[in-house]
Amino acid sequence: MSHLSAIGLPVGSQDEFRQLTYQAYKNGRPVESPSGGYVTWSPSPGVQLWVELNTERAIVGCNPHFCGSGSIRVGVAQHYTGYATPLEGRIYGWVEPIEGYVDIGLYPVVIDFPDWDVSKDRLPVGEVANIQVSAFAHELYCYPNDGAFEMAQTQDLKWAPESFVLSGGCDSSESDGAPPVPEAIFAGHVQTSELRRNKATREVFRYLTVKTLGGIYDVVADPSVVQGEPIEGGVVQGSFWLSGRLAREEAKSASASPLLERLRKCVGG
Helix, strand or coil, X not given: CCCCHHHCCCCCCHHHHHHHHHHHHHHCEEEEECCEEEEEEEEECCEEEEXXXXXXXXXXXXXXXXXXXXEEEEEEEEEEECCXXXXXXXXXXXXXXXXXXXXXXXXXXXXXXXXXXHHHHHCCCCCEEEEEEEEEEEEEEEEXXXXXXXXXXXXXXXXXXXXXXXXXXXXXXXXXXXCCCCEEEEEEEEEEEEEEECCCCCCEEEEEEEEECCEEEEEEECHHHEECCCCCCCXXXXXXXXXXXECCCCCCCCCCCHHHHHHHHHCCC
């Protein structure tokens, strides 16, 4: 199982990954950027591969993404760029930030961007952006309703049906200088669920839109990591790698929650 298999592009070795990267390079669309550029290939609706090219036009990386219909509103608090190449980067921010802040909101989040070198200038620190986030499932547990989800929890501290926890670190500098990891654990209500087939490989994968605290995430999963059957109105919970792109300008942010209203009062908003 890999992030690629979550969108119907399974690879079992480095050689297969190189072959897939070259296939994307041959068949994709070039995108110029200050530090080189990308070739983006969409072999099936929503599925994207972003091949990274340095200034000598050599291939230096390749990252997957899934372009869906979800959107969250994020206050950009920090950039992390150039940890592998200047073509790769991520943000640390807060979902549904309180007006006038980017570091106070519902919860913190870290998001990778496959097109970082063309997106970073439109994600300035201190500003708020609408971001479409694809959550690549490492594991996904499915429940028919809130009651079944609650009954399945045996620990003392129970999860709400819509809840989110950043699991890959925070914005504070780590001792080894490594950036926080764009990973999270969240639970949410299934808005849509479908089994899709990647047209390039004929492999199937699961695509969900999931409403959780602060917005809607697009979830993709290799069927082998899905436990139970995701149904509309049911609850899913899992751990995820988060990949984002700027949402369409017309995308609307999620409405403020009661928790956000309480946070506003705490800071005198």
